[in-house]
Amino acid sequence: MLVHRSLSMFLPFLALACSAAHGAAEPLPESAAPQQDGAGAPAGSTGATSFIDAGSYFTSAAEIDAWYGLLRVLDDDFDAVCGDTFCEGDYSNYTPLRFRCSVEEHTGTIGSCVWVLAASSEEILPSTGEVEVDGRIFLCEMPVAPGTAAADLVEALSAPLDRAIDAALPGTDLSLYDGLAECL
DSSP: OHHHHHHHHHHHHHHHHHHHHTTOOOOOOGGGSOOBOTTSSBTTOSOOOOEEEHHHHOOSHHHHHHHHHHHHHHHHHHHHHHTTTGGGSSOSEEEEEEEEEEEETTTOBEEEEEEEEEEEEEEEOTTTOOEEEEEEEEEEEOOOOTTOBHHHHHHHHHSOSSOGGGSOOTTSSOOHHHHHHHHO
């Protein structure tokens, strides 16, 4: 017990010595630390850029329904084109996991959009009966033009009579299909 108490007295000094020996910086005095406003932005800044998920950006029932309806349509569109295109390559089993966009919450412009897909190819080994799986996750950046308004993106992808995946993205002559073709 006496040894334990003696060691415990030295532990704070040991930690300080170790951090000094490894070049750890000492904390700044409070007066020297950078000042921040209530939102965590540097004091005196004119407003920090802040991005949120597109699903959180839309607020009216109609906007929310349009966004989530579009996500369902995109999954269906992917299934419709997969068999004749992407699903004939190294992987025969593709599943769209999530289409996600970031939106600058004050301006309503898209930061970026990605479509995450899982793919696999399975083979039965005749000698053992084991199923051998080759799987992969694809993170596909979509070719959304800088400065595209989130509402304009939803409108452009909701307008086509055929498939949303083939619609021209606002400010470009590219589609989500083009983004997938580049990625997959």
